[in-house]
Amino acid sequence: MIRQRLWQRFIAHLDPTLLASLGILLLISLVVLYSASDGNWYRVLTHMINILVACTALWIAANTPLHYLMRVAVPIYLLGLALLIAVAFFGEIANGARRWLNVGVTTIQPAELMRIAVPLMMAWYFEKCQATLTLKNYCFAAVLLLLPVTLIARQPDLGTAIMVAASGLYVLFLAGISWRIMLAIFVTFIASLPLVWSTLHDYQRHRIMMLIDPSQDALGRGYHTIQSTIAIGSGGIFGKGYLNGTQTHLDFLPERTTDFIFAVYSEEFGLIGNLVLLSLYLFVISRSFIITTHASTYFTRLMAGSITLTFCTYIFVNIGMVSGILPVVGVPLPLISYGGTSMVILLLCFGILMGIHSNKRIVQT
Amino acid sequence: MKYPIELKNDKQDIYYFQLRLALCFGFVFLLFFILLIRLLYLQGIQKNHYQTLAEGNRISIVPMTPNRGLILDRKGLVLAHNYPAYTLEITPNKVSNLSATIDELSKLVDIRPADRKNFARLMADSFRAESLSIRNHLTDTEVARFSAQRYRFPGVEVKARLFREYPHHEKFSHLIGYIGRINKSELEQLEEDELANDYRGSGYIGKTGIEKNYENDLHGKAGIKRVEVDAGGREVRVLSNTPPTSGNNLILTIDAQLQEVAEQSFGNFRGALVAIDPTNGEILAFVSKPGYDPNLFIDGIDEQNWRGLNDSPDVPLNNRALRGQYSPGSTIKPFMALAGLHYNKRSPSYSIKDPGHFSLSGSAHRYRDWKKDGHGTVDLFKSIVVSCDTYYYGLANELGIDNIFNFFSRFGFGKKTGIDMEGEVSGLMPSQEWKQKRHNQQWYAGDTISVGIGQGYDLVTPLQLAYATAILANDGVAYRPHLLKEVQSVRVNERRLPKMDIEFNLNLNQDHLKLVKSAMVGVTQPGGTAARAGAGAPYTFAGKTGTAQVIGMKQGEHYIESKVQERYRDHAWFIAFAPADQPKIAMAVLVENGGHGSSVAAPIARKVLDHFLLNKAPQSAPAMHEAKGGAND
Numbered sequence: 001m002i003r004q005r006l007w008q009r010f011i012a013h014l015d016p017t018l019l020a021s022l023g024i025l026l027l028i029s030l031v032v033l034y035s036a037s038d039g040n041w042y043r044v045l046t047h048m049i050n051i052l053v054a055c056t057a058l059w060i061a062a063n064t065p066l067h068y069l070m071r072v073a074v075p076i077y078l079l080g081l082a083l084l085i086a087v088a089f090f091g092e093i094a095n096g097a098r099r100w101l102n103v104g105v106t107t108i109q110p111a112e113l114m115r116i117a118v119p120l121m122m123a124w125y126f127e128k129c130q131a132t133l134t135l136k137n138y139c140f141a142a143v144l145l146l147l148p149v150t151l152i153a154r155q156p157d158l159g160t161a162i163m164v165a166a167s168g169l170y171v172l173f174l175a176g177i178s179w180r181i182m183l184a185i186f187v188t189f190i191a192s193l194p195l196v197w198s199t200l201h202d203y204q205r206h207r208i209m210m211l212i213d214p215s216q217d218a219l220g221r222g223y224h225t226i227q228s229t230i231a232i233g234s235g236g237i238f239g240k241g242y243l244n245g246t247q248t249h250l251d252f253l254p255e256r257t258t259d260f261i262f263a264v265y266s267e268e269f270g271l272i273g274n275l276v277l278l279s280l281y282l283f284v285i286s287r288s289f290i291i292t293t294h295a296s297t298y299f300t301r302l303m304a305g306s307i308t309l310t311f312c313t314y315i316f317v318n319i320g321m322v323s324g325i326l327p328v329v330g331v332p333l334p335l336i337s338y339g340g341t342s343m344v345i346l347l348l349c350f351g352i353l354m355g356i357h358s359n360k361r362i363v364q365t
Numbered sequence: 366m367k368y369p370i371e372l373k374n375d376k377q378d379i380y381y382f383q384l385r386l387a388l389c390f391g392f393v394f395l396l397f398f399i400l401l402i403r404l405l406y407l408q409g410i411q412k413n414h415y416q417t418l419a420e421g422n423r424i425s426i427v428p429m430t431p432n433r434g435l436i437l438d439r440k441g442l443v444l445a446h447n448y449p450a451y452t453l454e455i456t457p458n459k460v461s462n463l464s465a466t467i468d469e470l471s472k473l474v475d476i477r478p479a480d481r482k483n484f485a486r487l488m489a490d491s492f493r494a495e496s497l498s499i500r501n502h503l504t505d506t507e508v509a510r511f512s513a514q515r516y517r518f519p520g521v522e523v524k525a526r527l528f529r530e531y532p533h534h535e536k537f538s539h540l541i542g543y544i545g546r547i548n549k550s551e552l553e554q555l556e557e558d559e560l561a562n563d564y565r566g567s568g569y570i571g572k573t574g575i576e577k578n579y580e581n582d583l584h585g586k587a588g589i590k591r592v593e594v595d596a597g598g599r600e601v602r603v604l605s606n607t608p609p610t611s612g613n614n615l616i617l618t619i620d621a622q623l624q625e626v627a628e629q630s631f632g633n634f635r636g637a638l639v640a641i642d643p644t645n646g647e648i649l650a651f652v653s654k655p656g657y658d659p660n661l662f663i664d665g666i667d668e669q670n671w672r673g674l675n676d677s678p679d680v681p682l683n684n685r686a687l688r689g690q691y692s693p694g695s696t697i698k699p700f701m702a703l704a705g706l707h708y709n710k711r712s713p714s715y716s717i718k719d720p721g722h723f724s725l726s727g728s729a730h731r732y733r734d735w736k737k738d739g740h741g742t743v744d745l746f747k748s749i750v751v752s753c754d755t756y757y758y759g760l761a762n763e764l765g766i767d768n769i770f771n772f773f774s775r776f777g778f779g780k781k782t783g784i785d786m787e788g789e790v791s792g793l794m795p796s797q798e799w800k801q802k803r804h805n806q807q808w809y810a811g812d813t814i815s816v817g818i819g820q821g822y823d824l825v826t827p828l829q830l831a832y833a834t835a836i837l838a839n840d841g842v843a844y845r846p847h848l849l850k851e852v853q854s855v856r857v858n859e860r861r862l863p864k865m866d867i868e869f870n871l872n873l874n875q876d877h878l879k880l881v882k883s884a885m886v887g888v889t890q891p892g893g894t895a896a897r898a899g900a901g902a903p904y905t906f907a908g909k910t911g912t913a914q915v916i917g918m919k920q921g922e923h924y925i926e927s928k929v930q931e932r933y934r935d936h937a938w939f940i941a942f943a944p945a946d947q948p949k950i951a952m953a954v955l956v957e958n959g960g961h962g963s964s965v966a967a968p969i970a971r972k973v974l975d976h977f978l979l980n981k982a983p984q985s986a987p988a989m990h991e992a993k994g995g996a997n998d
Contacts, residue, residue, distance in 0.1 A: 174385055176378070230422065233407040233415025246423045251596035271408040278397060289390050293383055301382055309389055316396045323403050 013062040013358040018287045022335065022350060025280055026051055028265075029336040035243050036257045036264040036338075043257065043338065050340040054347035061351025066359050069352065070299060073117075073124035077144075080117040083110035084151040091155070099155050111152045111160040112341045116348060118148055118164050119306035122171040127299035138177050145169070156201050159330035162317070167310040174305040227252045228263035229324040239270030257338040259330055262322045281315055291357045300356040307349045424604065425594040428566030431585030432527055432855075434612035436541055436575060438621035439647075439850055444537050445576070447527040451503040453511065454496040457488060459520030466518060467499060473514055474507045476500055483665065487546070496522060501664065519596070529569065529663055533621075535656030536628055539684040540619060540848070542574020543659035563587050572662065575615065575848060578786050582852050585612035616851040618647035626976040627652045630969040634959055636936075637685035639831035639846075640952035640973060643942060646835070646844030646868070648784070649950060650973065653685040678932075686827045688790050691955060693819035694911030695752045696830060696938045697773075699837065699881050701760060701817060702745055704772040706877040710763045713880050716744035723758035725810055732758045732814055749884035750893045752910060754818050761817025766808055769816060770796040773823075775871055776833040777843070784828060784846050792829050795822035820914060830940055830953035838907070838942035838951040840878050841871035882907055886945045889967075895939065898967030904978050905945040908970065910963040911938030934958035939966035943974050950977050 030044060030051075037043040083101060087110055091098040100107040122141050129137045145168035153161035173182070197205070231247035240246065245267035247253050256264050266274055288308035295301040311334055318333040320326035332342050407415065436445040453474055460466050467484070470476060480500050487497045503511075508523055515521075529544050531537070547555070547570045555561045555570075563586040564570070570584070571577035588609030593601040627638045631654045640650040661670050674682055683689065705711035721739030722731040734740070734754040740747065748756035761769065774780065779794025793799075795816060797808040815821030825833075828846065836843045845868045885907035889899025894910045913936040937959030942951035952970060959965035 170389075173389075174382060176381055176385070227422075229407065230415050230418045232404070233411050234419035236408055236412040236416065246419055246593075250423055250594070250601065252422050266404070266408070271404060274404050274408070275401075278401065282397060285393060289386065292386060298378075305382075305386060305389070309393070312393045312396065316400065319400050320403075323400070323407060325399070325403055 013355055014059070015287070015291070015354045015357050018284065018291075018350065018354060021280060021284050021287065022347075025277075025284070025335040028277070028280075029261075029338075031242075032261055032265045032268075032336060033257060033338055035245070035268060036248060036261055038249060039243075046340075047338055050338075050343045053340070054344045057344050058347040058351035058354070061348045062354040062358065064352075064355055066297070066300060066355065069120070069355070070124050070127065073120040076113070077117045077121035080110055080113045081148060081151075083108075083113065084148060086110070087155065088151060097155050097157060099157055109160075109341055111148075111155065111157055111164070112345050114148045114152065114164050115160070115167060115310070115345055116352075118145060119167045119171050119303060119310070122168055122175075123299050123302035123306065126171070126175045126302055127297065130298045133176070135181070138172065138175075138181065141168075141172060141175070145172070156204065157330070158200075158204050159317075162329060163310065163313065163331060166313050167306050170306040170309040171302050174302050224254050224260065224328050225321075225324050227254065228260050228322045231263040232266040232323055235267040235270045235273075237271045239266070239268050239273055242268050244268060259318065259328075259332055259337060260322055261337050262319055262333050265336070266323075285312055288353060291353055295356050296359075300359075304353055304356050307353055311346075311349070422596075423593055425592050425600075427590045427592055427600075429588035429590055429609045430527070430566045430568075431563075431587055431609035432611040433529060433544070433569075433585065434583040434853075434855070435614045436583070437614060437616050438619045438624075439617060439649075440620065440622075441616075442621040444533060444617070444619075444621065445529065445531050445541050448530055449525050450501065450528055451508050452498040452524050452526050453500040453503055453507075454498050454522050454524050455484070456496040456520045456522075466521065470499065470511075470518065470521065473510045474500055474503065479667065486665065496524070498526075501526075501528070519599075531659045534658045534660065535681075536625060537619075537621070538574075538656035538659045539653040539686065540574055540617075540624075540651045541659060542576040542578075543572055543662040544569045544576050545572045545662050546570075546665060565589070569663070573788070574786060575617065579615055579849065579852075582615060583612040586610040611855045614853040614855060615849060616853060617848050618642070618649065618850045619651060619848065620649045620977070623973060623977055624650040624652060627969065627973050628654065628656075630972040631956070634956045634965065635679055635685070636954070636956040636959065636966075637689055637827040638952060638954045638969065638973070639686050639828045640950055640977075641831050641835040641846050643835035643839035643948050643951045644844070646846045647850065648846050648848050649977070650952070651686055651848065653683070653687070653689075655679050655681040657681045684788065685955065685957075687784070687786060687788060688826065689955070690790060690792055690824040690826055691936055691938075692821075692913035693823060693825045693830060694913045694936075694938050695754075695819055696909050696911035696940045696953070697819040697823070698749055698752060698757055699885055699909055699940075700773060700776060700833065701757050701764075701769070702749055702881050702884070703837075703873065703877055704764055704769060705745070705760045706874065706880070707772060708764060708768050711745055711760060713745055716742050716747075717756055717759065719743050719753055719755040721755065723755045723814070725762065725814070730811070745880065746884045746887065749881065749909065750887035752888075752894050757817040758814045761813050762810060764813075764817075766795070766797060766813045766816065769813065770794055776836055777829055778823070778825060778833060780829075782828055782832045782846050785848050789828070790826060792826050793822060793824040819911060827953045827955045830938070830955075831951060834940040834942055834953055835948075835951035836871065837878070837881070838948035840875065841873035843868045843871065882945060885909055885942075889941075895963045895967040898939075898963065898971045902971065902974070904943055904974075906941055906943030906974055907945045907948075908939060908941035908967060910967060911940070912936070913938060915958065932958055934960050937964070937966040939963070939970045941967075941970045941974065943978060950974065 030047060033047050034040075034044050087098060087101050090101065092100045092102055092107065099109055099111065101110055122144055125141055125144065126133070126137070145165065149161050149165045149168070152164060227247060231245065231253055234240070234247065235245070243249070245264060247267055248256055248264045253260055253263055265277065269276075285308060288304070288311065292301060292304040292308055295304045314331060314334045317326055317329065317331045318337075321328050321331065322333075332339055334342075334346050433447055435443055435447075437443055453470065455463070455466065457463060467476065467481065476499060484497060484499045503523065511518075511523055531541060531543065546568055547564065551570050552561070555564055563584065565587040567584070567587060571580040576583065586609060589607045591604040591606075593604060595601055623640065627640070627650045631638070631652070635654050637654065638650055638652040639648065641648050657674050661667075666674075702711070706713070719734060719739035719741060721734045721737050723734075724731050732754070735752070739755060740751050740753045743751070743753045743756050745756075747753065773794050779792055781789045781791045795812070800806055800808050800812070800822070812821055816823050832843075832846050835846070886905050887893050888910065889895045889902070889906055889908045893899065895908050899906065899908070915933055915935055935958070937956040939954045940952065941954075942948040952973065954966040954970045956965045956969065
């Protein structure tokens with residue numbers, strides 16, 4: 001009896017539908033990872049531990065009262081910003097980029113933290129100024145967004161910068177920024193492209209140029225895209241069969257456990273497998289949209305909306321780049337790619353989403 | 366100005382929010398739709414294209430080089446063979462930064478600037494995405510050192526390859542020739558002949574000599590191995606295998622020992638010797654001195670060696686036996702004598718009184734005999750034995766150039782012999798027509814007289830003269846001179862012999878032949894011009910000395926003061942066949958700047974004959990120190 005009540009309290013804030021679909025996707029990720037890592041059980045085990053840690057984060061986030069979440073928004077944002085500045089000065093350099101901060105026990109990527117801190121901060125800010133929203137507020141929110149994005153882009157980490165920027169822009173959009181301003185922003189963005197281009201690093205320019213014509217440097221920068229496209233295309237309708245992908249197992253696919261894991265999955269499971277995967281993603285997205293529409297406060301609506309749309313963006317950007325219609329920007333496939341930090345942040349977001357859903361009546365305004 | 370403070374309407378707010386959310390949801394659907402279209406395109410419509418690409422990635426077609434056939438002499442001595450060695454090879458299109466890779470490799474394996482240069486040249490010449498050698502002949506240590514670090518070098522491999530080697534170096538150089546890297550024009554030719562597939566992965570082709578002439582037999586056909594490779598280009602497993610077809614072994618008519626004796630007999634002299642079996646046209650020795658080391662050419666000769674060979678006043682790259690053209694001198698006298706008998710201008714008994722010179726009627730010009738006071742009474746037999754010029758001045762004048770041209774042409778003068786080696790030149794047998802064409806002048810009687818003793822316009826190659834001698838020795842029955850005795854197919858263990866019909870029969874009068882041949886035997890006997898060389902021979906042999914005057918410097922030679930004297934000396938000739946009654950060997954010997962014919966050329970012939978007929982080991986003393994004087998030409 002007591003155990004049963006404990007259990008009910010334990011799962012009280014979790015959304016079973018969302019949880020089940022997430023579970024299926026995580027299971028797929030384990031299966032694919034085993035193949036992508038050429039049967040490396042150590043890799044798979046590490047991934048399992050990552051998932052466990054991330055699930056814990058999900059549970060904690062789901063059980064965190066929303067007012068508490070609002071209260072930590074500012075400190076987390078400031079902490080993230082401080083860490084980003086610290087990275088800029090003391091970060092470790094790897095592959096020509098300064099992204100990691102050594103904190104003794106482990107190295108962390110503060111940019112990942114910003115993926116949750118930025119929408120949290122902006123949603124909190126809009127909630128605070130909800131009653132009297134003026135252009136000035138939008139401008140300030142934009143500054144809140146641009147600050148970390150600039151720092152991340154300078155590391156340089158184009159992929160994360162774009163994703164953080166996207167999560168902030170979704171908040172701005174959902175917060176009700178007028179169409180006219182959005183048009184203005186859009187025009188400014190297009191106009192500033194040449195300027196952005198000039199500040200990009202060579203390897204980033206390469207990646208964009210490669211998208212236009214990957215074959216011009218078939219063994220260099222274009223190699224990633226060409227090989228992943230071949231892997232996907234050669235999978236055909238039914239795939240080559242689990243563990244039978246030649247592109248995967250003969251080493252042709254680069255970064256196949258992380259950013260390019262979609263190509264592994266596509267090669268071995270084919271178009272049918274892809275339809276299953278996209279359907280699962282759509283299911284998760286639909287559920288998240290439902291949660292968002294039912295969110296009770298301005299803060300939770302913005303937060304849930306941003307989380308959902310960012311999730312969609314990740315999927316689109318990753319599959320887009322792996323299948324050769326977007327530049328290679330280093331964005332993982334959510335829930336499938338190997339990688340601890342991004343997994344934890346992602347499930348944390350879903351935890352917040354579940355928390356929002358379970359708290360919709362309690363904090364009804 | 367202050368904005369009016371507006372309190373938000375909650376319901377309207379939620380409405381706008383949900384409107385925007387719905388827009389977003391629609392947008393997300395659009396994005397997913399784009400992804401779906403893309404995946405349908407890749408995995409549905411373009412499926413076959415990408416499957417082909419993936420197979421191309423995975424499957425690599427590795428050509429397997431056939432073993433080049435061996436070249437052996439008639440007794441089975443190896444003249445050209447292959448030996449295995451390790452090479453370090455790079456497939457340029459699998460390596461992203463070539464020079465950095467080579468720099469890294471040079472830390473493991475000794476790579477000299479010359480190797481890099483060579484590699485750069487191979488790169489420029491290479492026509493396919495094939496692996497190119499950066500270093501040949503790796504030591505075992507180097508192989509081990511590289512193998513341990515192999516993972517660092519995708520696209521770089523150690524391969525065991527067969528290398529061509531000519532174990533006798535310069536000894537058979539002009540005969541065997543050499544192979545070298547296939548160049549662009551040779552590749553085009555191969556493609557035209559639809560042989561390019563047989564050459565996949567080979568890279569080498571015969572450039573001169575036997576190696577070139579019998580390229581089709583020697584080369585064989587490339588095999589094909591389909592292998593599964595990983596991204597680093599390393600073999601994972603073999604999918605299918607068509608083994609290469611080895612090239613055929615060639616057995617030459619050459620007697621390597623005989624050739625060696627001949628080469629040695631030349632000592633430091635330049636010159637050529639061709640020995641033919643008159644009964645079937647097989648070439649027993651084919652010497653051109655000096656030679657060169659054909660091994661230098663296989664992977665491209667370096668500049669220093671090339672300059673050394675090309676600029677040498679000895680012109681070692683010139684195949685004198687095949688391409689050297691010289692005045693025949695008195696060696697044509699036996700043929701002139703035959704012509705005189707043939708056209709009834711001379712009878713065996715007819716004799717002249719030789720005053721030591723000859724003049725055309727109505728002309729004061731004296732054509733001098735080499736012997737100032739003349740040879741006394743000279744008949745046909747003696748005219749050959751003592752090499753009387755006066756006799757042939759008169760004979761030539763009576764025969765006229767038309768008869769001489771017709772008769773000599775039948776012996777192959779002025780025509781290519783058709784030997785199975787490329788690059789032969791035809792020499793020159795002059796005629797009225799030729800002089801009109803060439804010099805735009807009419808033929809003078811004096812021209813004929815010079816031709817009569819082989820000092821006119823006529824030019825012969827050592828091969829031609831040996832061929833004519835062989836025809837004479839074989840009583841007018843001619844066999845085309847050839848170097849190939851037999852083709853052995855290694856794979857099916859089958860032999861192929863070249864076609865060996867009589868080329869033609871001159872149908873000469875046997876009595877005439879007998880007389881001329883006996884006179885030639887007289888040459889090597891006491892009283893003859895080559896008596897010294899013939900002294901003590903336990904067999905009878907026929908011969909004829911000759912001297913070709915050297916006029917000025919030859920084209921391509923440089924003026925080197927210390928050498929001038931030697932290079933103005935006459936070329937020495939000797940033709941011979943033996944045994945006289947049943948010839949088994951006929952030959953022509955040319956010694957450049959050897960001075961008077963009999964003293965240098967005839968002893969060389971004697972040594973070759975001794976070895977051939979008696980199997981006598983050659984004396985170590987080179988020919989140039991042989992007895993001076995004796996009979997003169």
